Amino acid sequence: MARPVRVSLRVNGVKQTREVEPRLLLVHLLRDTLGLTGTHVGCDTSNCGACTVHLDGQAVKSCTVLAVQADGAEVTSIEGLGSEGDLHPMQEAFWEHHGLQCGYCTPGMIMAASDLIAKNPDPSEQEVREALAGNLCRCTGYHNIVKAVLSAAEATRRQGVSA
Amino acid sequence: MTAIEQPAEKWVGQAMRRKEDPRMITGRGRYVDDMVLSGMLYMAVIRSTEAHANITSIDTSAAKEYEGVHGVFTGEDLHDLASPMPMAWVPPGVEVKTPELWPLARGEVKYVGQAVAVVIGESKYGVVDAAEQVFVEYDPLPVVCDPEEALAEGSQLCHESLGTNQTHEWSIGGGDMDTAWAEADVVVERRIVNHRTAGSPIEPRVCIADYRAGQLTVHLTSQNPHLIRLFMSGELGIGEDSIRIIAPDVGGGFGVKIAHYPEEVIAAWASRKLSRPVKWTETRSEHMSSTIHGRDQIDYIKVGAKRDGTITGLECTAICDLGAYQTLLTPFIPSFTGFVISGCYKIPNLSFTAKGVITNKMATDATRGAGRPEATHMIEIMMDQVAAELGMDRLELRRKNFIPKEDFPAEVAIGIVYDSGDYHGSLDRLLEHVDLEAFRREQAELRNHPTHPIHRGIGFSTWMEICGLAPSRVVGPSGVGLQAGFYESSVVRVHASGSVTAYSGTAPHGQGLDTAFAQVVADRVGTTPDLVDVQHGDTGAGPFGLGTYGSRSLAVGGESLARSAIKVAEKAAKIAAHQLEAAPEDIELVNGKYSVKGSPDKGMTLAEVAGAAYVPENLPEGMEPGLEETTFYDPENFVFPFGAHACIVDVDAETGKIDVVRYVSVDDCGPAINPKLIEGQIHGGIVHALGQALYERIHYDENGQLVTGTFVDYALPSAADVPSFETDRTETPSPVNSLGVKGVGEAGTIAASPAVVNAVVDALRPVGVTFINMPLSTQAVWSAIQEAQGKPAPGDPGKQGGTWDEHGSGSAGSGPTSPSEGGGL
Numbered sequence: 001m002a003r004p005v006r007v008s009l010r011v012n013g014v015k016q017t018r019e020v021e022p023r024l025l026l027v028h029l030l031r032d033t034l035g036l037t038g039t040h041v042g043c044d045t046s047n048c049g050a051c052t053v054h055l056d057g058q059a060v061k062s063c064t065v066l067a068v069q070a071d072g073a074e075v076t077s078i079e080g081l082g083s084e085g086d087l088h089p090m091q092e093a094f095w096e097h098h099g100l101q102c103g104y105c106t107p108g109m110i111m112a113a114s115d116l117i118a119k120n121p122d123p124s125e126q127e128v129r130e131a132l133a134g135n136l137c138r139c140t141g142y143h144n145i146v147k148a149v150l151s152a153a154e155a156t157r158r159q160g161v162s163a
Numbered sequence: 164m165t166a167i168e169q170p171a172e173k174w175v176g177q178a179m180r181r182k183e184d185p186r187m188i189t190g191r192g193r194y195v196d197d198m199v200l201s202g203m204l205y206m207a208v209i210r211s212t213e214a215h216a217n218i219t220s221i222d223t224s225a226a227k228e229y230e231g232v233h234g235v236f237t238g239e240d241l242h243d244l245a246s247p248m249p250m251a252w253v254p255p256g257v258e259v260k261t262p263e264l265w266p267l268a269r270g271e272v273k274y275v276g277q278a279v280a281v282v283i284g285e286s287k288y289g290v291v292d293a294a295e296q297v298f299v300e301y302d303p304l305p306v307v308c309d310p311e312e313a314l315a316e317g318s319q320l321c322h323e324s325l326g327t328n329q330t331h332e333w334s335i336g337g338g339d340m341d342t343a344w345a346e347a348d349v350v351v352e353r354r355i356v357n358h359r360t361a362g363s364p365i366e367p368r369v370c371i372a373d374y375r376a377g378q379l380t381v382h383l384t385s386q387n388p389h390l391i392r393l394f395m396s397g398e399l400g401i402g403e404d405s406i407r408i409i410a411p412d413v414g415g416g417f418g419v420k421i422a423h424y425p426e427e428v429i430a431a432w433a434s435r436k437l438s439r440p441v442k443w444t445e446t447r448s449e450h451m452s453s454t455i456h457g458r459d460q461i462d463y464i465k466v467g468a469k470r471d472g473t474i475t476g477l478e479c480t481a482i483c484d485l486g487a488y489q490t491l492l493t494p495f496i497p498s499f500t501g502f503v504i505s506g507c508y509k510i511p512n513l514s515f516t517a518k519g520v521i522t523n524k525m526a527t528d529a530t531r532g533a534g535r536p537e538a539t540h541m542i543e544i545m546m547d548q549v550a551a552e553l554g555m556d557r558l559e560l561r562r563k564n565f566i567p568k569e570d571f572p573a574e575v576a577i578g579i580v581y582d583s584g585d586y587h588g589s590l591d592r593l594l595e596h597v598d599l600e601a602f603r604r605e606q607a608e609l610r611n612h613p614t615h616p617i618h619r620g621i622g623f624s625t626w627m628e629i630c631g632l633a634p635s636r637v638v639g640p641s642g643v644g645l646q647a648g649f650y651e652s653s654v655v656r657v658h659a660s661g662s663v664t665a666y667s668g669t670a671p672h673g674q675g676l677d678t679a680f681a682q683v684v685a686d687r688v689g690t691t692p693d694l695v696d697v698q699h700g701d702t703g704a705g706p707f708g709l710g711t712y713g714s715r716s717l718a719v720g721g722e723s724l725a726r727s728a729i730k731v732a733e734k735a736a737k738i739a740a741h742q743l744e745a746a747p748e749d750i751e752l753v754n755g756k757y758s759v760k761g762s763p764d765k766g767m768t769l770a771e772v773a774g775a776a777y778v779p780e781n782l783p784e785g786m787e788p789g790l791e792e793t794t795f796y797d798p799e800n801f802v803f804p805f806g807a808h809a810c811i812v813d814v815d816a817e818t819g820k821i822d823v824v825r826y827v828s829v830d831d832c833g834p835a836i837n838p839k840l841i842e843g844q845i846h847g848g849i850v851h852a853l854g855q856a857l858y859e860r861i862h863y864d865e866n867g868q869l870v871t872g873t874f875v876d877y878a879l880p881s882a883a884d885v886p887s888f889e890t891d892r893t894e895t896p897s898p899v900n901s902l903g904v905k906g907v908g909e910a911g912t913i914a915a916s917p918a919v920v921n922a923v924v925d926a927l928r929p930v931g932v933t934f935i936n937m938p939l940s941t942q943a944v945w946s947a948i949q950e951a952q953g954k955p956a957p958g959d960p961g962k963q964g965g966t967w968d969e970h971g972s973g974s975a976g977s978g979p980t981s982p983s984e985g986g987g988l
Contacts, residue, residue, distance in 0.1 A: 021288065023288070024288075028287070031197075032199075032287065036190070037190070037194075037196075037197035038189070038190015038191065038192070039190070040194070040196075040365075040366070040414070041196070042365040042366065042367070042414075042447065043365075043447040043873070043874045044446050044447045044448065044873070045447065045873045045874055045875050047873070047874035047875060048365055048447075048874060050365055077190065078188075078189065078190035079189065079190040079191075082189065083189055084185050084186075084189055084191075087188070087189070091188040091189065094184070094188050095180055095181070095184045095185070095188055096180060098180075098181065098675075098839045098840070098842070098843050100184060100187055100188065101415070101673035101674065101675065101843055101847065102364065102365070102366065102412075102413065102414045102415040102672055102673030103183070103184075103186075103187030103188075103192050103412060103414065103673070104192075104194065104364070104365045104366040104414030104415060105365045105414075106187050106188060107190050110188065125887065128882070129881075129882040129883045130882075130883045132881070132882040132883070133881040133882055133883035133884075134881070135881075135882075136365060136874070136879050136881060137365065137882075138363055138364055138365050138415050138417065138847070138851070138879065139415055139673050139843075139847045140843060140846060140847050141843075141845075141846030141847040141848070141849055141850035141851075141885065141888065141911075142846075142850065142881075142882040142885060143842075143846040143887050143888050144842075144843060144846065145882065146882060146887060147887075
């Protein structure tokens with residue numbers, strides 16, 4: 001086993017420093033070392049996107065990022081996006097529009113979708129579909145996910161106007 | 164107490180948000196892979212790289228020396244297991260040849276991915292490293308891949324000891340086929356391939372086995388925890404009383420989590436051996452090679468019709484590629500195709516024969532729809548083919564042969580009685596959404612465009628299915644031959660404070676049944692759904708149950724809960740009557756109160772009644788304290804959902820690329836408990852079938868090597884590959900249960916694939932394509948066009964064992980990941 005490497009990063013606002021194997025994946029740092037199990041693993045080949053988190057404000061697939069690459073970074077996982085009683089508009093919209101069934105792809109889907117509307121506050125249906133093409137869902141047929149994302153974008157725009 | 168037997172429904176029918184969601188949208192779901200036990204070890208599995216071979220040696224010495232490794236085990240080590248993996252179908256009068264499958268291979272391997280050895284150790288990454296130090300030597304044997312060649316005289320054998328590659332032959336029929344052909348003016352025959360697919364829930368399979376001093380607890384990604392407990396009890400020689408199986412949040416199943424798998428047995432065995440909890444998490448590649456596959460039938464179908472469109476008979480012989488071993492329900496799945504071989508139609512003469520074939524592949528078993536998508540697919544393809552042969556409108560042909568509404572309950576020629584239906588009604592409703600005349604004008608304009616012609620087509624599927632598994636006397640040992648009952652258990656427990664725990668023997672894994680069940684129970688006991696907690700999937704928490712599959716959970720599990728809830732309400736009414744000094748028959752449940760008829764002010768809430776029941780100072784003479792009831796409900800019949808779907812596609816004749824531009828569905832699963840949940844099931848079901856029709860295919864090469872072993876090669880549809888859907892419903896109650904409900908979990912998948920294929924053929928008829936098999940990859944469609952125009956093209960896309968290029972199983976061009984690799988990643 002290679003010599004452990006020190007990694008310091010901020011996860012959901014909390015500063016964390018760990019000695020890790022150089023090959024440790026970010027998703028395993030989050031799940032196994034920090035106990036943040038909301039980020040899931042579904043495919044091992046970066047196709048399904050269940051492991052999507054925000055790394056310095058960008059959506060990334062955390063199964064394709066080494067923990068050491070996140071040294072010095074700010075990571076937001078689903079647990080840091082919003083919480084019960086203080087839901088992010090995207091979480092609220094997934095609930096309202098039945099955008100999840102088994103819930104396994106949901107954290108990654110929500111992280112990818114919230115990244116989209118941060119960059120493109122008024123996406124078309126086609127833009128939503130293409131932005132989510134790297135996140136697979138087997139349950140919903142995507143219909144209600146797309147509906148939820150469009151609705152969250154609208155809610156966010158409205159909030160922006162009123163604020 | 165009529166008022167309580169038929170309570171006013173306040174919550175049932177509402178499109179409520181799900182109770183399950185708050186934890187899942189915040190990352191607080193509880194999936195098996197999220198769990199860690201102290202002292203837990205990890206397991207990695209060494210799998211066969213050969214499709215068929217004798218194992219000449221396994222060298223585990225290096226792996227055993229690896230840091231943190233507690234054990235390396237092979238098939239020999241597990242010699243003390245009492246029985247091989249179960250297969251549960253013993254049909255009376257039919258012999259099913261069933262090769263023994265042990266959790267770890269014993270001297271020979273029969274498919275790529277078969278478990279050969281395991282490494283168990285302290286580090287998740289370390290066991291994978293150590294597994295690479297296990298050296299297995301194989302002596303390869305001839306491989307049998309093509310199921311039709313496997314049946315031919317003199318074929319190589321997968322299992323020498325069986326002396327054949329055919330497992331069984333099972334038939335169902337009615338009427339007389341000679342009469343069918345004698346009365347027919349046209350007879351149309353086709354070879355319809357329903358290729359192999361992977362269920363592919365996004366959550367892979369996971370188990371954590373923890374054996375402590377005679378007690379075994381297994382957390383498992385299962386649709387079927389109670390049966391798994393029964394099987395493991397036998398295999399490991401541990402009493403059912405001492406085993407607890409828990410399926411917490413399960414990340415989708417689609418049928419593949421019904422079966423009992425080797426890894427959970429090995430983990431439990433190893434936990435006992437090593438006195439440590441053992442966790443195994445499947446990789447996606449393991450899922451593709453070693454979790455059951457679905458479909459894989461070649462259907463030789465023949466349909467006769469009179470000139471006026473009256474169908475005189477339908478005959479089908481299905482060659483069913485079952486793979487190398489049989490898992491829990493493997494050989495039974497094709498029989499389900501036979502149960503619905505009459506479709507929505509009055510067909511006097513029917514004959515269906517399934518021939519099971521062993522090949523050097525992973526087993527097939529139940530995948531969303533399980534035999535019924537295969538039936539709808541071939542029947543609905545044939546309706547279009549026969550209409551074309553007769554020169555008749557496709558929908559007129561369907562209407563002419565539909566079982567009319569007034570015939571229900573309707574017995575079809577194979578002897579099954581459909582509970583209720585209105586097939587004309589659903590097609591009429593569909594055509595209210597789809598203006599066919601306008602479509603034909605648009606189609607002609609697009610086709611005749613001078614510079615950019617587009618081939619647009621419309622396809623239909625008028626479908627029905629059989630679900631709500633199942634009346635035990637029909638499906639059980641002396642009936643169809645499954646070695647189980649198919650009732651469902653429930654407990655409704657009102658706590659002293661009036662809130663409710665509802666326990667179901669089903670094992671939902673995404674369907675939203677916590678919400679739907681709470682709605683059903685709330686109305687019946689007189690409370691609100693937020694005060695009803697629904698529990699399931701834990702063998703330690705309630706009575707024996709049969710799990711979630713076959714669209715059974717609402718029609719059987721929900722009805723069971725409804726009955727327990729009514730029993731609770733009846734007891735509550737007696738308590739209220741006693742306390743209010745009224746006659747029990749004068750108590751009605753109105754607006755959440757057990758009140759005296761005519762005096763709505765005089766009444767008790769459920770909480771007040773529960774208080775009286777648990778502090779039993781003033782109960783009717785002889786009544787036991789407490790407020791809790793149990794039901795084991797065994798249905799009288801199956802239920803039979805139905806509907807009509809239309810799909811519109813654009814086909815690029817230059818490249819073969821297909822775009823689904825519009826999809827409209829009308830489905831009928833009886834009265835809605837929660838319309839939101841129904842829509843969600845239909846959307847997901849349709850996309851599952853679109854995936855099979857257009858992209859997905861499990862592909863083995865001629866050496867039995869799995870070519871589609873990851874999501875890079877096996878193409879699930881993404882959001883960019885499918886449209887939004889227009890869904891509508893009709894509501895025809897089932898007379899089978901008091902809720903009137905039918906299942907909906909598999910409906911979309913059972914319905915959709917022929918609508919897509921018929922649409923593509925409709926688009927391409929002008930260029931000469933009159934028939935095509937799935938999957939409709941760009942390569943397959945382009946080849947069909949070339950062939951229709953007399954140009955040389957590669958072979959039959961449905962044929963097994965060809966080259967990769969021949970099949971283009973969804974990678975380049977047709978792959979769903981092509982439009983974008985995801986949100987700015």
